[in-house]
Amino acid sequence: YGFDVSPDAKWLATTCGDKTYSLLVVQNKEGTKWVLDYKDFLHPSFSSEGVTGGLGVVFWDPEGEYLYFTASVGWSGGGDFCFPKSGGTLGLFRLNLKTGSWTTLIDRTDRFPGDKVRFSSTGRRYATDINGITITDLQTGEDVQINANRVMDLIWSPDGTKLAYSTSRCNEEGFVIDSSLYIWDALKNESQLILRVEKAL
Numbered sequence: 001y002g003f004d005v006s007p008d009a010k011w012l013a014t015t016c017g018d019k020t021y022s023l024l025v026v027q028n029k030e031g032t033k034w035v036l037d038y039k040d041f042l043h044p045s046f047s048s049e050g051v052t053g054g055l056g057v058v059f060w061d062p063e064g065e066y067l068y069f070t071a072s073v074g075w076s077g078g079g080d081f082c083f084p085k086s087g088g089t090l091g092l093f094r095l096n097l098k099t100g101s102w103t104t105l106i107d108r109t110d111r112f113p114g115d116k117v118r119f120s121s122t123g124r125r126y127a128t129d130i131n132g133i134t135i136t137d138l139q140t141g142e143d144v145q146i147n148a149n150r151v152m153d154l155i156w157s158p159d160g161t162k163l164a165y166s167t168s169r170c171n172e173e174g175f176v177i178d179s180s181l182y183i184w185d186a187l188k189n190e191s192q193l194i195l196r197v198e199k200a201l
Contacts, residue, residue: 004057008064011097013057022054026067026095034100041071041091041108058092059119059126067095068126070117071108092117092128106130116151120160125186127154127163135163135184146184146191161186164194 002015016023022038038055053073060067071090091108095101106128116129127135133146133154152166163184168176181195 004060006060006064006067007062010064011060011067013067013069015054015056017054024055024057024069026097028097032100034095034097036069036095036102038071041093042073058117059123062121062123065097067097068105068117068119069093069095089117092126105136116154118154118156118163120156121158122160124160125156127156127165129154133163133165133184135186144189148182152179 004013005011006013011026011028013024013026016025017038024036024038025033026036027033036055038053041055053071055069055071058068058070070092073090091104092106094103094105096103117126118128119126124139125135125137127133129151131145132148133151135144135146136142137144146165148165148167150168150170152168155164156162157164163186164181165184166179166181168179171177176199178196178198180193180197182191182193184191
């Protein structure tokens, strides 16, 4: 019920099944096929029976070597809530397109507060909303922590050297009362506040 094509158009990733039994099938034009079963990526604290969610493509490596994907439990209905009341993204995984083997980059025990995993277009860095914001450099293996509360979204600049991120403050009912926009510069390793907007209630 969903598909994603690699940038070089050599690979197709297809989500099959229903919300409680889902497969991610990754195949190329030559007939190579890798099948990933959603229930194999659930944390043991979840029963494999009747758990709503699935596997989702996050990023195709520009060199055509890897596919990055996550497992998600539950879903968000949208609206003014800061975060889904249940569920979320579990782990980050990397599939080797040549061998079909996969490795864990973020353990599935680390449920993200939201569901944000954003790769720079170059594939060098990715940012997540874990512990505020964590930026991982895949070349050096280094992590950068940004102290940010209630991260709403993350967007990389085209050259992958700057990360725009938005945060929100919420009232006791969980509704957004104001939002802020920041820019993090990888070369300076610092953030700058660009805009703050209050929501009229």
